Every structure is written in structure tokens, then in C-alpha cells.
Amino acid sequence: MNLENIKSLVLFLLVLFSLFLTFALWTYQPQFDELEQRDYLDRTKLDGQEQSISEVIYPNEVIFHHYNQAKKLLDKEEETDFYSEMTSWEISKITSLNSSNQNVLNQFMQETDLGLQRNNLNESIELHFPDDLPMELIPQMFNVSDVTGILSGSFNKMYLHLDSSAQDIKILFLSDRRDEEQIFVGNIQSSDVYAELEGQIDNRSKMMFLSRYPIGNKEFYLPNEEESMPAYTLTTEDLDLEPLKNVLFNNPSLIRRTSSALDESSHHTDGNRALKTYSAFNYNEFIVFINPLSNEQIRMNPDDLVNRSIEFTNDHTGWTDEYKLSKLSIQPTNTLTYRMYYNGYPVFDSSQYTIMEQDWGDNGLYRMKRPLFKISQEFSNAQEKRMDSGEQIYQSLQSIEGQVSLDLIEEFRLGYKLSKHPDVTSQVMTLEPSWYIKYQGTWEEYNSFTSKYLNQGVE
Secondary structure, three states, X not given: OOHHHHHHHHHHHHHHHHHHHHHHHHHOOOOOOOOOHHHHHHOOOOOXXXXXXXXXXXXXXXXXXXXXXXXXXXXXXXXXXXXXXXXXXXXXXXXXXXXXXXXXXXXXXXXXXXXXXXXXXXXXXXXXXXXXXXXHHHHHHOEEOOEOOOOOOEEEEEEEEEEOOOOEEEEEEEOOOOOOOOOEEEEEOOHHHHHHHHHHHHOOOOEEEEEEEEEOOEEEXXXXXXXXXXXXXXXXXXXXXXXXXXXXXXXXXXXXXXXXXXOXXXXXXXXXXEEEEEEEOOOEEEEEXXXXXXXXXXXOOHHHHHHHHHHHHHHOOOEOOEEEEEEEEOOOOEEEEEEEEEOOEEEEOOOOOOEEEEEEEOOEEEEEXXXXXXXXXXXXXXXXXXXOOHHHHHHHHHOOOOOOOHHHEEEEEEEEEXXXXXXXXXXXXXXXXXXXXXXXXXXEEHHHHHHHHHHHHHO
């Protein structure tokens, strides 16, 4: 075999080998481990639950009226069960109040110097909601069979009146704001529901009687007697930050993290969005997220805002404790505030670590604040604490009337103060029952509020 033949053979073999490599590359399929859908979803889910609108929007007060007597259920669990059942009752014939059904309004309300006040000459139930809610949410909160016309306006109160002549229940949705004139009425035509409500209103054994106290330019229902509430000791559990980063950032791989020893915070950013974690109660964390790209503040429809917020929170199972809507605002920003609850009572703290707040812009979520912890386990409770009666509250306010404008008082609530346990250096917290007062839009512990103004008077 001469040299030329050898060269030809080598060239042929090289071409053949090249074709073999090309075919191998074309047909090669690497054995990647499959990424299960469940694994992906877990990385965008907090350790919480999904909630419906009727679970998140809950009345602050449920007051039962038996002619001139007012009372409330002592057991918060029973109150929750009552309201949950109430949302299932079929409400029909919802329509706007006009001159033809003005007599329905008169059955409930009477005009006084303080505005519309409930008429005492009937059996009824009065519900107070935490803020003005859009009427458009009524079919989502309750079991509504038919609506005449278009729901518009807002409501923060709801009345159920037992009409003995027709054996049915008339319902009113209205706001106590003087600039809100829209009122809607409806009916519950059920003899079973009527009988149940009549029995509940007549019940005395599980009720706390209330009196209406004139304070400033408003009237408030407060308990006739001292009420007992237990204190709790419990532990908290940290929540994983990674699911929130995956939800809030378009490309989590671009996130860079820096830390600050000065305020024990960490800063996460992709160059546009930013998420900052702060120390809360020394052993927990609280986050603040901001997306400047969604800063354009176009006024949203309140019902769209509520639905968008609840859907967003459900998508990452963000209801990690019991949370209830506390505030709804579309001016100057589209803001919703949810407050942590425990056993049916609101939870407060001086640093606002027990709230979850969302600001929405035209392009999505603009800002979010929330705790990065949840209540884990209740392991002991102290003796029950006696809470002041309405008369004691009324008299203490009279003593500081010269130092404070009582007209600026908006609300009273029984609740819990969440704080770090003084004797334990871990995630052990205490819940102490207390009265709270909402003054000029801000919640304060009642005893601290009155002490502050009493001290001013002494000075």
C-alpha cells in the first residue's frame, strides 16, 4: 500500500468518525432529574392558609338588641360561629333605599343630633365593620340570591331587624359617615332563621349586657360589668424568607444581599425591587418590600383592591395566623391593613409587628409589610384578668376631658398586647389582655393613653 492510499484511508476514517460524533450529539438526551410541580409550588408558599373574603372581613362588634336592652356574646368562638352561619343565610331582594321603603329605615333608625341612631323599639342585631366597605362586596361576603339595580357606595354597619308581623328579617347596609347617603335593604325569608335569631336575642345566660355611653360627639356600647380575659404564654416560629423572595422578585437569581449590624437588618435587591428584614422582639423578623416600578398611584375600585389583595395573599398561602381586615383606603394610596388576631381578639404591639399591610399601584404591588413569624404553640396561661367596665372607662375619660378632645375618639376594643417574655431569652412571648382606644386614627393601650393625659394635667 503506497502513501497516497494510506492518506485516503485515514481521511475516510476521520470523516466517518466526525459523522458518528455529529449523530451522537444530535441524539444525546441528558438524564436530568425531573423538577416536580409540588417542589416548585412549595418554593412560593408560606406556611399558611388560604382565606375567603367572609373569613378575612369580620365585624368588630356584634350587638344584640332586645328592645331597650343591648348585649353581646361572651364567648368569642360562639360569636365567630354565629357570624359564619349568618353568611350562609340567603338574602334576597337587595335594593337601594328610596322614598317607597323609607318606612323600613324608620324601623331601624331614628334621626338625632348625632346622626342616624338605632331605634330601640325592636328586636335586632347590629354589626360594626372595621372600615367603610364597598357595597359591591356584599354578594361575596354573604349568600345573596338577587340584587335589583347596581350596588354602589359603602357600608360599615349592618342591621338585621326581626319583623314579627311578616315573620321575616329585614336587613340594612349603611355607613354612619354623614357624606355617605347610599343605603341598601334586603330580606331573609326563612322561618328557621327567624326562630334562631329570636332565640339568640332572648338568650341571657351567655350574654354580657351593654350600655350606650355618650363620649365626645359619638356614642359607644361598652359592657355593664367587668369582663374576664385570660393571659397567654406562647412561642413563635420563624417563616422562611425564600418563598417571599420567589413571589416578590421576577428573577430571584439576580438578588444580592447586604447586612447592617447597626439595626440588625438585611437588604435584598435585584437592582429595582428591594426587600428589607428587621429584627422584631429580638428573636423574630419583620419585612418591608418596595417595588418602585409600581409607584404610579391610580385610584382603584375598592372591591377590586380587596379581591386583588386577598387573591395575592392566597396565592402564596400568606395567612400564617388569624388575620382580619383592619383598614381599607384608596386615598392617598390604595392600602389594605390586616391585623393579627388570637382567639377572636385583635393583637397589638407598639412597633406594629402584628400587622400585614399592602399598598397597590397601577402595575401591581408597590409596598408590603408583614411579620416573618407566626404563633406556634400556646403552652401556659396565667390567671384571668378583670377588664374595666364601661362605667369605669367613661369616668376615667371624664377626668381627662380638659387635656384631650373626646371628639377624636373613634373606637374601643378589647385585645391583646404581644411582647417578649421578660424572663426567657428565646422565642417565648406573652399576650396580655387590655382595653385599646383608637384616637385620631391610631390605636393605643387604654391605660397608657389615660395615664399620659393625666400626667399632663398634673404637670
